[in-house]
Amino acid sequence: MLEAWKHILNIPCDISTCSSSILDASVVGHRVIVRLDAAIRDVLAHASRDAAAPASLLQPLETLLLYAWQELNTGKWSDVDANWHALYAAVSWLKAVATVLVRGGQPTEALGEEVIRICDMGHLMGGDVWEGILIHTISNVEKYRSGVAAYDGHSSAGNTDHLHPAKRPKPSHRPAIRHPIPTVHLPSLQAFHSTYLSTHTPVIIQGALSTWPALDKWSPEYLRQVCGSRTVPVELGRRYTDTDWTQQLMTVGQFIDRYIYLRDNPDGQMAYLAQHELFRQAPGLADDIITPDYVAFAGDDEPDVNAWFGPEGTVSPLHYDPKENFLCQVMGEKFIRLYREEESERLYPHESKMLGNTSQVDVENPDLDRFPKFSEAKYEEGILEAGDMLYIPARCWHFVRSLSVSFSVSFWFNGQNDASSN
Structure with a gap:
């Protein structure tokens, strides 16, 4: 050898x-x-x-x-x-x-x-x-x-200064915000715990990612350079509740070419690299992010860290997770709609065990004849911009739609008060 x-x-x-x-x-x-x-x-x-x-x-x-x-x-x-x-x-x-x-x-x-x-x-x-x-x-x-x-003297990515994500056939509209999620700038650890974590109150924290190298470095071509050859599971389809939704293995580079740049994809087929432990696969990428101090302060030193990378228009249907979550926006923007756990009766969860944490309602186009109580459900919403971090309490329902090419990092963790809900 x-x-x-x-x-x-x-x-x-x-x-x-x-x-x-x-x-x-x-x-x-x-x-x-x-x-x-x-x-x-x-x-x-x-x-x-x-x-x-x-x-x-x-x-x-x-x-x-x-x-x-x-x-x-x-x-x-x-x-x-x-x-x-x-x-x-x-x-x-x-x-x-x-x-x-x-x-x-x-x-x-x-x-x-x-x-x-x-x-x-x-x-x-x-x-x-x-x-x-x-x-x-x-x-x-x-x-x-x-x-x-x-x-x-060569780069595997070549000269990429001219490359930009392609515009999709049907652009994702930016909605008006009627009931904004509270927004604060870097609260102290104690203030976050007493005001938000202990009361299960969602909040957008600005400035929490200011020390992340990812904010300045990440772009589709940087991701290709660092982990373009890595094989990942990609969701095909706009949302996982659709009947034509499926998954396929491909490299990050192939995903970027086909679904970010729309090469050989004239109809703009949607795909999403969602809920994937990419940072375990690509330690070089993990060096660009930092676990928020709020996570460790909450009592969990080993959060589940996942990547969410996709084009404009990807959707995570209205659902809840059993763990606390910090959703950190590194690239692009996302529209977020939140419903507290007490609104569950009005959100019509699927009856099947597999989708029991997911609503049957299309949040932005609800069928109120089938789901009349949905119009009574109280909600909060906001636009998550690059550098923002959203705290989503355990069992808080959330709907997410990307407004542009987007990369988010989620930290799922167990809060000190959440043992019974996990």
Whole structure:
């Protein structure tokens, strides 16, 4: 293997003894353990040689991945044993290494993208194993590619000064605000807790993101540069309650081209990179954001951090979440409509368990013949601009529509008073 790939892959010297540390034979079976151990030995043996490995090195790995895939997609995702996730993650990394070996180790752009794609799938489906080896490998590949591009005087994104998000066929209108959400500028931690968190009162906090590098740095092309090769799940359709809504895996770069710039998308089909842990996949992007002090002060040191990136016109239907939420607007603007928990009876939640936290009402075009009480529901609304942070209490209903190309970061956390509602 070429020295460059030895550094990039950073193969642990004790990995040959690691299958027992990540898998329980009583769950996956003794035969799976034996096959995984054999695959590890074969991959390590070929990694120590200078010659290209035979294509047959990949076959047992493909078999193990297929077996794990079948287990992951049998029954409910939440009921799948963690061992199957770990198996998929471990074999994905081995497949990435084997792919390099089979192709002779020449560090080309195409091979780097393939290694990232394989590791991304492993991380999406399995999480990570062996002290975060999938994310470390991806980061090493990206650092190597960036170094080569800088040395050659080239950028993978090219000259992008002329690129701007395309206007969509039906622009998203900016509504008049009738009942504004309270807005304050950087309240003290104590004031936020006593006035808003403890009383479950929504508020827009201005100035809370002033120290975020993301405010000055992020644009569609910056995102492409930092994480354009990363594979992510994208929602296709305007809202998740629509019958034609679906999901598709694609790279961030492909998403930007098709749904932000509308390349090969003349009808302006809508898509949304929504509720995704992008910052775990792309640590370089995570360096540009900072967890608000209000979260830690509320008593939760490990909030769930998700990315919400999409074109003008994306919609999150009226729904509530069981956790407290800080919605931080980094790029673009969003229209927000909020209803307190006590208005739930007038919001007509879906009867199915899966959509029980989602209203049947189209907030901006309600059918009052079907949902007559909706007109009586009290609400607050506002425009969330870049640099603003919105506190959404647990179980507070919220409707969100982007008014432009938008990137938001949500911090879901457990407040000190919310144990009973989670």
